[in-house]
Amino acid sequence: MPGVDRTVLDFMLFDWLGAEQLTALPRFAGQTAQDYRAFLDLAEQLAEQEFLPAWKPSDRAEPELLPDGEVRLHPGVRDAVRTYLDAGLQLATVDEAHGGLQLPITVGTAAMSGVMAANIAASGFPMLSQANARVITAYGTPRQIALFARPQHEGTALGTMCLSEPEAGSSLGDITTRARADGEDAAGRRFRLTGRKMWISGAGQDITPDTIHLVLAKIENADGGLPEGTKGISLFLVPKVLPDMAPGGAGPNDLAIAGLNHKMGYRGISNCLLNLGEGTRHRPGGTPGAVGWLVGEPGQGLAIMFQMMNEARINVGLGAAALAWRGYLLSRDYAFERRQGRPLEDRRAPAPVPLVRHPDVRRMLLAQKAIAEGGLALCLYTARLADLAAAAETEEDRATAHARLDLLTPVTKSWPSEFGLEANHMAIQVHGGYGYTRDFDVEQLYRDNRLNPIHEGTTGIQGVDLLRRKVMGDGGTALAALLEEIRATAARAAGRPATASLAPGLQGAADAVEDAARHAGAADDPLQPLAHATGVLHATGHLVVGWLLADMALVDGAAEARLWTARHFHDTELPRVAGWLAPLREGSRAALDTPESAL
């Protein structure tokens, strides 16, 4: 694939994660590895032929808001996504009952990685739509599924997630978009929505005639007030084009793209300010507000939306890992081609040597490779947890997978985002000055990847989620189970000469994370550990990635390259873990106690 090494992807899927074993589960019965490979082939072809060519041009020509209120995308993006939908790739993991292929999420995730590497921004359209349609099929009524998920399955609509507002970004309890009851019809309980949604990726597009918005809003109290906090949030289906049963019949809903954000990168997808019910497309005489139908029960909005958010979080990590991969491959090629300087051991050599002869360049290639492979492995491992959480045979297996998935989601979101960006930083360094120019792809990869530590919850938010909710919240049970498995891998590594050197670093990092969790749990003031939650997040991510790299190196017949990558990561990256955890362990309170006047 353009940017993700297919050999490595196949190794991870089939040799390491045993994708074939998934076919033993009832949900995937009758499927074969051959099916999975064929699907990956199709995705690879689309990534290369459709998504990649549109990547650079769509960075230079951003989406445009036209005078009629419609958004025009770069035609290359429009056509690539159109082709994706026509090929039916959005049906990969959809239930057969809804016309889908019912493939494992593991396989769909692997296929998506190549599309993301080719064009992360354009991949956002199908990614969001798939997650949107999955929420509708999970929580919607049969009629809602038919009206709002099916068009996405069939490729006549795309979906978005509308959470943030100008004054409520990460703080969803403060949203003020209001929903007023407006009766009931075949599509469900109908409401009229008014408010402004911010940062809505894909809200304006010219790929499909319809766009299905999943909108968080608060149902007005009898006195016209809004309920306080997150418990008052409900979820609504708000299509751009209203179906027949809407009051006044089929036609445009009262939605308006009020503006587009102009981003550092990630420019192929529109990012919109979406106004609901401001009257732009209001029908004369009708009730004011955009028409929306309730999904699930009132007050369940955030809980339901978390399914979409968690899926999107894993996909953010996946995209970041994919960009790291592409930057790694580009800088590797460059390092083998470009001759510059003399080897350190022979400054008088007659001719310049390829960059790859310089130890610091080799270091940067290995570091990138470890981040790219480790990040991708983390995302595929997490995707497999999602498969098992939904489709494992016993309740216990599903619960076990679910607990691990919950624990790792913040790590899977943020580790590739932060370190994939670091990888792209190194890809630029390998290119020298050329890497800073817009003529070289690594420049744009870096700008694109810079979004990933922000959207779907910043790194800081993921850190608090991990430490407070996932570790301190369950008394460390899920973490303990993970650490046990990591230690078992370290023991296996210790038992083989080729991998023995990996064991101490892994053990040490596991001990350090365990120790930090213990300190956090025992802290008199829970704010003290939480002030260092981001460090815990990085440390846990490094531990988990070090574990997965070792685990892959332990696969029978794994290529020698696996082993070198793991060794480099264990030698140079795992020693960083202690440093991130030190301020928590040592009880540093500087971040808490510094007076505001001294900030």
Add this chain to the structure above:
Amino acid sequence: MPGVDRTVLDFMLFDWLGAEQLTALPRFAGQTAQDYRAFLDLAEQLAEQEFLPAWKPSDRAEPELLPDGEVRLHPGVRDAVRTYLDAGLQLATVDEAHGGLQLPITVGTAAMSGVMAANIAASGFPMLSQANARVITAYGTPRQIALFARPQHEGTALGTMCLSEPEAGSSLGDITTRARADGEDAAGRRFRLTGRKMWISGAGQDITPDTIHLVLAKIENADGGLPEGTKGISLFLVPKVLPDMAPGGAGPNDLAIAGLNHKMGYRGISNCLLNLGEGTRHRPGGTPGAVGWLVGEPGQGLAIMFQMMNEARINVGLGAAALAWRGYLLSRDYAFERRQGRPLEDRRAPAPVPLVRHPDVRRMLLAQKAIAEGGLALCLYTARLADLAAAAETEEDRATAHARLDLLTPVTKSWPSEFGLEANHMAIQVHGGYGYTRDFDVEQLYRDNRLNPIHEGTTGIQGVDLLRRKVMGDGGTALAALLEEIRATAARAAGRPATASLAPGLQGAADAVEDAARHAGAADDPLQPLAHATGVLHATGHLVVGWLLADMALVDGAAEARLWTARHFHDTELPRVAGWLAPLREGSRAALDTPESAL
């Protein structure tokens, strides 16, 4: 200043570095602190009124190569630099004998920091010109000074440094620009130059009528060949506009801007491919080649150019620290204004609190502040070393300062560049999604700052310079002297209750760096430590910055804020040192031994 806190700058200059004491040296006799403050006021005013307003517009409208071969800058940049020259700021540190103010480099550097924070790209014009003119006054003949330095002092010319070529970036021994002897005249030994220079900042501009290029080239052997390696490199003065004594008289030299690089950021200054002697402006009947005059002796080119390069390296660090400052101030303001979320300790608080109430945001503000203050302190400390190396009263004092300056130059260049970028990364995180949009200044700061780890020698090159030349090269003498001073500071800190907590971290980091240097010196294979030179560079930088932050906190009457910043850095950053040094210490060879097929 816009982006650098003047109070902090004044503290560093007067209370910490004792700029007034410099006036006891003969070179600065008769100057007063009042002179220095007045100069800073002037620079501050220019930064705010001229450089800042041009910053954003010149990012959007890059320099243009016109059909006549001239380069048109953004008019805001042109006018800002013009005003700077008209105000005579370029004369700050120039000898009185050459019409300058003969101020300490420490003061000139402090003044420049504000200009850089306001508009790093535009500041490149005077920065390069000042370094260029300084080389000419140090190594040129009186006539060369009059012809080529004086116009820069007077503001009718700007200067550039022309080192790299398309096939020789960091590897200057491989340059192929050739110089053929062409007689002698009042300006010196005349040569004709042909070749292509790459990455030339400021080579094309419409601020001053003339541009003085300092060009590295090789003097042709009798057989028409070029000498091998760096020893064959000579330095030439190649003006855009030839003076009277040139063959054919005054008029355009045979130089052509063959193209402009399109960069991620740092767009206000042109970055050019400069062709010499390709005949574009050749006079009919004349000898081919651009006219240039030799500076110093043949073969001395690189040694002389290192003076300019080292000055530029310190200025790269300064610019990176200045951008970190501005990002810190912007995100601090934002964190105090923007209300979002509930405090961790009270999730049910009735209203959103300012971002600054969230521990992770406080952590990011303190981390940025430590990087900004530490980076600026490092650059000013290094500038003071440059003053003492040139103007201290005894030979011994000058030698001591020179050794320290040599040791720290790679650190001063790279530490603010790498960590200043990390600071700008955090400035974006504090802004959330807004920080990723081009409407907010932190977005551009981040793109601008991304150049700094590359130009004037990448971070990898600085690492090897530090470890091989500056540490292993002198048997660790200069490092030992530095460590002794750091330990003395740690002992002083230990003796006061308020600073006692800083001592152990500083001691530990000093021990770790010493230990790494010892391992490096004792290694059987010198390549093993050199493969981890970048880690040593980061570790040394952290140690030195930790030292300077502690030293500033120890100043009598230092604000409480100094102490908190130092504490946060010592608690959270110094523990990272051991991690960077571990792979050297533990003898990791993965970067060296991984076969090419496994990269």
